Amino acid sequence: MAGMKNWLKWNVAVSLIGLLIAQESCAPDPGEALNDRKRRENEEEIKAYIAQESLPAAKDDVTGLYLAKTKTVPTGQTPVVGDEVRFYFVQRRLDGVIVDSSETFAKKPSVVTIGAPLQGTITARLYTGLQLLKEGEEGIVLAPYDPTDNKSGNLLLPAYTPVRYDITVVSVRTEEEQIQDYLVAKGLTAAEKTASGLRFLLTKAYPDSALVKVGQSVKIKYKGTLLNGNQFDANADGADFNIGTGAVIAAWDEALVKMREGEKATIVLPSTIGYGQLGKAPIPPYASLAFDIEVVSAK
Structure with a gap:
């Protein structure tokens, strides 16, 4: 009888040990950071989704995103820093629930400039995925959770949720191409192009x-717009600026010494002689600009 009791105790102890081992094998590694564990779990979800949907998706080793191209354009332009992507x-x-989309039916593509701060307008995952596709x-794109993503952690898209993006790249335009398009649209193709x-014009x-002349104080009336037509500054009464001293953007220093008192001109300029890769609110980074300027007086 005593032997039977000892056997039962031993059997219960072995069962408890087995249960503890099983629980520990299923539990997360206590040394694994939460973000790392969630990303690993996301990877497993994405792989299962790819198999379920029979998607020809491959992982991009640089970004960690999974990409399945549904339309390829081998000669298409690849977006690089400074390019505008529509x-x-x-x-x-x-699970199929739509979280966000562009105005596809209204034919209003979303727009982003590569290399410019996102300013909350586009998720980090979508921004990265765009750069895996060429024009056309x-x-x-299947993306695991990104801790830098600025549009997750809400009721519709809880934190640590993997997502799917269906993307169509309408156009990729360099600054030079944007300027050329603007000149054609505005009938300014006769404008002189400098080095x-x-x-x-x-x-x-x-x-x-x-x-x-360089060094003069010049009174200027002006209006400045982005190439999409949005006005960012204007002065119809005239403001005084010193020319050739760095008091104005390089494009103005260059343009104004081509002009005489009383003359008017339209200038279009790349960001390299405007506000550069950082921009200056409300002017975005890498923004080409257009100005209508009038020299009121110079002294």
Whole structure:
């Protein structure tokens, strides 16, 4: 009888040990960071989804995203820093629930400039996925949770949720291409192009008046717009600026010494002689600009 009791105790002890081992094998590694564990779990979910949907998706080793191109354009332009990308997208959870999308039916593509701060307008995962596609291409991007993503952690898209993006890249345009498109659209193709990339077109001439000189204080009326037509600054009464001293952007220093008192001109300029890769609110980074300027006086 005593032997039977001892056997039962031993059997219960072995069962408890086995249960503890099983629980520990299923429990997360206590040394594994939460973000790392969630990303690993996301990877498993994505792989299962790829198999379920029979998607020809491959992992990009640099970004960690999974890409299945549904339309390829081998000769398409690849977006690089400074390029404007126009695109359509639909963002879904892997259970099919749509989280976000561009205005596809209204034919209003979303726009982003590569290398510019996202400013909350586009998720980190979508931004990275866009750079895996060329102009004209379409693709499915599957993305694990990204702790830098600025649009997760809500009721529709809880934190640590993997997502699917269906993306169509409408266009990829360099600054030079954007400027050329603008000149054609505005009928400014006769503008002179200088070595810096400045486009200069005199719209009102006073050939008998004095040329503006470096070092002079010049009173200028002006209006500045982005190439999409949005006005960011204007002065209809005239403001005084010193020319050739760095008090104005390089494009103005270059353009104004081509002008005389009383003359008007339209200039279009790349960001390299404007506000550069950082921009200056409300002017975005890598923004090409257009100005209508009038020299009121120079002294």
